[in-house]
Amino acid sequence: MKSLAIVSAQACALMMVATVTYGLCVQTSASQADTDLWNTHGCWEEYFLWQYRAYDMRESDWRGRGWNDACNSSLEYPKHWNAAYLVTYGLLDNNDQSFHGTIDYRAAAEAAGSNFHDHFIHQISDDNSFFGQFLPPDRLLTDCPLYDPAATNSNPASRAGDFMHESWHAWMRKYNWNNGSAGGHRPCVNNPDGTCTLGACTFKACDYFYFHGVSKYVFGAMWENDGTANRFHSPNQVQVEFLCDVADQSQTWVPNSVRLGASADANARSAARFINGPGYSCGTFRPW
Numbered sequence: 001m002k003s004l005a006i007v008s009a010q011a012c013a014l015m016m017v018a019t020v021t022y023g024l025c026v027q028t029s030a031s032q033a034d035t036d037l038w039n040t041h042g043c044w045e046e047y048f049l050w051q052y053r054a055y056d057m058r059e060s061d062w063r064g065r066g067w068n069d070a071c072n073s074s075l076e077y078p079k080h081w082n083a084a085y086l087v088t089y090g091l092l093d094n095n096d097q098s099f100h101g102t103i104d105y106r107a108a109a110e111a112a113g114s115n116f117h118d119h120f121i122h123q124i125s126d127d128n129s130f131f132g133q134f135l136p137p138d139r140l141l142t143d144c145p146l147y148d149p150a151a152t153n154s155n156p157a158s159r160a161g162d163f164m165h166e167s168w169h170a171w172m173r174k175y176n177w178n179n180g181s182a183g184g185h186r187p188c189v190n191n192p193d194g195t196c197t198l199g200a201c202t203f204k205a206c207d208y209f210y211f212h213g214v215s216k217y218v219f220g221a222m223w224e225n226d227g228t229a230n231r232f233h234s235p236n237q238v239q240v241e242f243l244c245d246v247a248d249q250s251q252t253w254v255p256n257s258v259r260l261g262a263s264a265d266a267n268a269r270s271a272a273r274f275i276n277g278p279g280y281s282c283g284t285f286r287p288w
Helices: 032-041 045-054 076-089 102-109 156-174 235-248 256-272
Strands: 121-125 132-135 139-143
Touching: 032 076, 032 156, 032 256, 045 076, 076 102, 076 121, 076 156, 102 156, 102 235, 132 156, 139 156, 156 235, 156 256, 235 256
Parallel strands: 121 139
Antiparallel strands: 132 139
């Protein structure tokens, strides 16, 4: 398997073992951002009847989670398609300022095989120790912390951001890239100049940020790479770029609560998930 690295990394010792807990996701309410976005479209039947096919979602996985109650915005499936609606319609696609276009983010998130990834299905997990997971060969999971209204990342932008992140693990599998031994990421490193600081190296889930200007990729070309750090993306990077596009380059009707959730998620991830530090946060001037 191919490996792309800028510098060698010394793994940080695991300070503690994360406890895996399971339980049904909260189904009694929705976050403010979910509610605000929902109110822009209501329960658009034509959209969710298209969306479940586009994301290859199946009754056996989503039964009891809104599969037969897709207009109940407190349940998981409606929250999932609420996030998908943001991906489909929410971005401005500004050639001068957006990192990537709707065509890129839809191809990453949706199930169909393409240059972005082989076909996968969208499932849900009651695991509370993850936001999302990609389980080879073809399972993209989102987890309870993206659906429980009291959780920090339970908002449409963060949920859609995890579509991007996990789909990029599928991209790496398609093109046989090895992004590291820590769950498809690089081990957290003890380097004072880096920002891989999650829990003082408790969790090993860091990437490099491969800088590129906003004009480096024409819309539709995010999947391309040249085998070097000059043209490459990591999973956390794709996620941050999407979130900042929501925060800074979304349609005017996208609620402020959704933009703020996207910005907070992106900036927290930027501060802790990159070995080399991205040097970028939402709202920073583009392009560079």
